[in-house]
Amino acid sequence: MTTLNADPSELAKFGELAHRWWDTESEFKPLHQINPLRLDWIDQQARLIGKRVVDIGCGGGILSDSMARRGANVLGIDLATKALKVAQLHALEAQTPNIEYREVAAEVLAAEAPGQFDVVTCMEMLEHVPEPASVVRACSALVKPGGWVFFSTINRNARAFLFAIVGAEHVLKMLPKGTHEYARFIRPSELAQWCRDADLDLQATRGMEYNPLTQRYWLSGDTSVNYLLACRKGT
Template identity: 75%
Template structure:
């Protein structure tokens, strides 16, 4: 059994051609990417590292890590976004980036302890078994390496902000982008990480100001949040 939801893959596949349009449904990803890239690169300088981006979609983060000097591999199970990512890399002339259609669990069996850093951003809330993804990410990173996750908290505030606000009021995302029941509390994600043998390093919240239409990193993990982990050396 592949740890993926066919409806989720189809949903993002249908939007694939708009992935690199900064004014499309993917505008929030384009806006937050510089923030999360800077946070990752600040903790784990990417230049010269071998990095893996799990659930890469159209490759926004993967491409930007390669442009920071990393040797980047992006993986996903949705065919159309991967083709968009490959086409963008060709058109933009991005060096040191590659993409594969493979499940993270399958890649973990094929290439354990192969990457200096693994990122899995905005993906855990879209899969049936997020703990399996966390375990695979832990297996893929080298001892001493970094693993970064981002997802959505599960509480009333996140429901109001991330679903009601973002999808129905501000229409920043297509209605139905997220399923509240799949959101993960930070304590749940931290437990998955510890069970996978990772050590938690730090966490960051991601806030949005609807007046300025700008995102910022902060310490509030009530809605969108990221965590950094390390595999013990």
């Protein structure tokens, strides 16, 4: 029997908040705010229209839904049952085209459907699993040669601790306390190495910044806190 690469306490944490995924003023407000930035950046690199996409760790489907509306054929996967049900219900209510959701681990889907996707996205998820490198390998297995894989996560340094935990969870209360665990943050160099080991070629890196006074997010060259990686599978 294969042990799932998931932390039950992390799944429970997001499961308890599932009904609030699509409330843009809830704990998920930051995800709604950054989603247009993520979506545009992914679309610029990979040209989503007509592409087959798998969104790993899709949660309530915020990114999955927006990629489907850009013309991609999207499969969203997660192991948080309640969040997936919310995603499915939202897709029905909003009549989102070309989208489906499944409760399945990335590693299991990779064994089942290797090389079946043009684009793989794995956003804000690696810092919540016990073995992030295993997820990176699964992403590589799922994507076609020449296809795109996108990650976003949080750097591990003093500034990231200050901004992502002290600032976001305790001072500004943008996120519930305990959302993130500092020890699970991932340096860009570590993620880049896992990508290389999995035959993924790093194409671009972007940082994501936030101004609490204007409540505005933007992409930049500063990867010291939140950052995104774009990779392509070797051909």
